[in-house]
Amino acid sequence: xxxxxxxxxxxxxxxxxxxxxxxxxxxxxxxxxxxxxxxxxxxxxxxxxxxxxxxxxxxxxxxxxxxxxxxxxxxxxxxxxxxxxxxxxxxxxxxxxxxxxxxxxxxxxxxxxxxxxxxxxxxxxxxxxxxxxxxxxxxxxxxxxxxxxxxxxxxxxxxxxxxxxxxxxxxxxxxxxxxxxxxxxxxxxxxxxxxxxxxxxxxxxxxxxxxxxxxxxxxxxxxxxxxxxxxxxxxxxxxxx
Numbered sequence: 001x002x003x004x005x006x007x008x009x010x011x012x013x014x015x016x017x018x019x020x021x022x023x024x025x026x027x028x029x030x031x032x033x034x035x036x037x038x039x040x041x042x043x044x045x046x047x048x049x050x051x052x053x054x055x056x057x058x059x060x061x062x063x064x065x066x067x068x069x070x071x072x073x074x075x076x077x078x079x080x081x082x083x084x085x086x087x088x089x090x091x092x093x094x095x096x097x098x099x100x101x102x103x104x105x106x107x108x109x110x111x112x113x114x115x116x117x118x119x120x121x122x123x124x125x126x127x128x129x130x131x132x133x134x135x136x137x138x139x140x141x142x143x144x145x146x147x148x149x150x151x152x153x154x155x156x157x158x159x160x161x162x163x164x165x166x167x168x169x170x171x172x173x174x175x176x177x178x179x180x181x182x183x184x185x186x187x188x189x190x191x192x193x194x195x196x197x198x199x200x201x202x203x204x205x206x207x208x209x210x211x212x213x214x215x216x217x218x219x220x221x222x223x224x225x226x227x228x229x230x231x232x233x234x235x236x237x238x239x240x241x
Contacts, residue, residue, distance in 0.1 A: 001199065001212060003063050005191045008038035009105030010184040010232050011132065015177075016045040016104070019130050022175040022236045023100065028052055030099040033122060035088050035115075036060075036106025040068030040081075046102060047077035055081045056098075058091065088115070095121045103131040105232070111155055112162055116169040116237075123239040129171065132179065132232040135159050145226040148219070159233050171237035179232040189220050 002008045030053045034043045037057035047055055059065050065083045072078040086092055089110055101123060107115040112133050119129065134149070136158045141149075149156045163173050196213055203209035 001192065001195055001216065002038075004039075004067065005188075005195060006039065007041050007105075007188050007191070008064070009132075010179055010188045011042055011104050012179070012183045012187045013041070013045045015132075015179055015183055015234060016042045017049055018177065019175075019234050019236055020046060020049050023128050023130075025126070026050075026099055029054060031097060032056070032100040032102060033091075033093070033098045034058065034102040035091070035119065036103060036109065037068060037083075038064045038106075040064075040071060042102065042104045043068065043081065044072055044075045044077055047072075047080055048075070053080065053100075056084060056093075057081060058084045058086050058088065060085065060087050089118075091119070091122065093122055096124045098122050099124055099127050101127070101129045101131075103129070105132050107131050107133055108153055108155075113165050113169065116166060116171065120170055120239060125239065125241050127239045128174070129237045129239070130234070131237075132234050133162060134230065135162060135178075135233045136230050137178065138229045141229045142226055145222060145229045148222045149230065152219075156230065162233070162235065166235065166237050170240055172240050174236040174238050176233055176235045179234060181227050181231075183232070184223060184227070189223070192216055193220065 032046060032053050032055045034055060034057040037043050037059050040057055043055055043057050047053065057068060062085050065085060069083060072081050101119055134153055134156045136156060159176060166173055196216060
């Protein structure tokens, strides 16, 4: 369903640039690791806003990396990007290798606290971890939204909870901001809906595939009705030693 899409989750180049603007005192040629890069739209944007950087982009799904390499070449930034097929649970890099870790829409795979703890070793002193995570924007979510998130990601919490976890695991919260609804609709869901229209006749009679489509449609319907209750928060964190 997600292969060939510009993004595999909500986001926008504007939000990527905004998050990067909070980083200061980077070396002239910072080493950046994008964890769970997918097709790499955000990675390419980081390469554009930081022309001196060198980026290692990791994803477990090779077709995403193949698409990413093609897009990076088209954007003229492939000479500064290296792709690695690996799991974010077992990143094959020495400690203190990177100045910046980037993880848009991927940390949920292993969980917010687990990701902060396990990835911290990869950062040099004063390095940054920039990520997006699902959060509640209300203390009283509707039963429909609560039921959906209890099913797909029960670890979702308010921004204050995630900020406290970050501080407890050795980071300073430099900044945080919510992604606008457009990052969900224009950057992600509009493409998913078009893909579903194409997939329906191809997977008719395949119960597993149809179940995936129905779940995606349910997710989109929940967001359409309850977007103000939850969303993605961009966290810009700095490692404290």
